[in-house]
Amino acid sequence: MYASKDEKFNEAFAFLKDGLQRNEVVVMTTSDMPKDEIRARMRDEWKLNITELESKGDIIIRTTEEVYFPDGMPNIQRTMAIWSTLVENCISKGKRGIRVFGDMTAFFKNGFTKELFEYESCLEQRFNFPAIGICAYDSKDISKNITLEQIRQLQQYHNPVWMEGIN
Secondary structure (H helix, E strand, O other), X not given: OEOOHHHHHHHHHHHHHHHHHOOEEEEEEOOOOOHHHHHHHHHHHHOOOHHHHHHOOOEEEEOHHHHHOOOOOOOHHHHHHHHXXXXXXXXXXXXXXXXXXXXXXXXXXXXXXXXXXXXXXXXXXXXXXXXXXXXXXXXXXXXXXXXXXXXXXXXXXXXXXXXXXXX
16 A cells, blocks of 8 residues: 555556566556656666666556446456466466566546456455566555455455555
């Protein structure tokens, strides 16, 4: 959980850079930073040709809506199938796995809190394929939309959980 967008994106870029260095496909899903801004920051901080890496499928940048609800509504089965296919493609290309930074803010902005909990409950703490991910929550979304019991449920679905300012 992140107290600010700066904190969230600093973590995202460090996390994804590490994955790229480990020969993993890296995926950034967010609606809180324009794609061109993401690409520019990656290019400037990582000193890499981001356009080339995207064309090879080594870097994937999507909005949260594009990944989780392209038809206007979340569909858990479709999303899980997308991740599974993506992992299979990564492995067939000789990659070690996939690393995903998933920004959950758009679920709250679009009124999909219930659907987000359903999706999160379907995720395993440890996948049966080589994937590592961060489900990023803004602290303001947590404090405005989620009960303490729901926070505990989220903690059960994720391992580990980093939360600041929530007891």
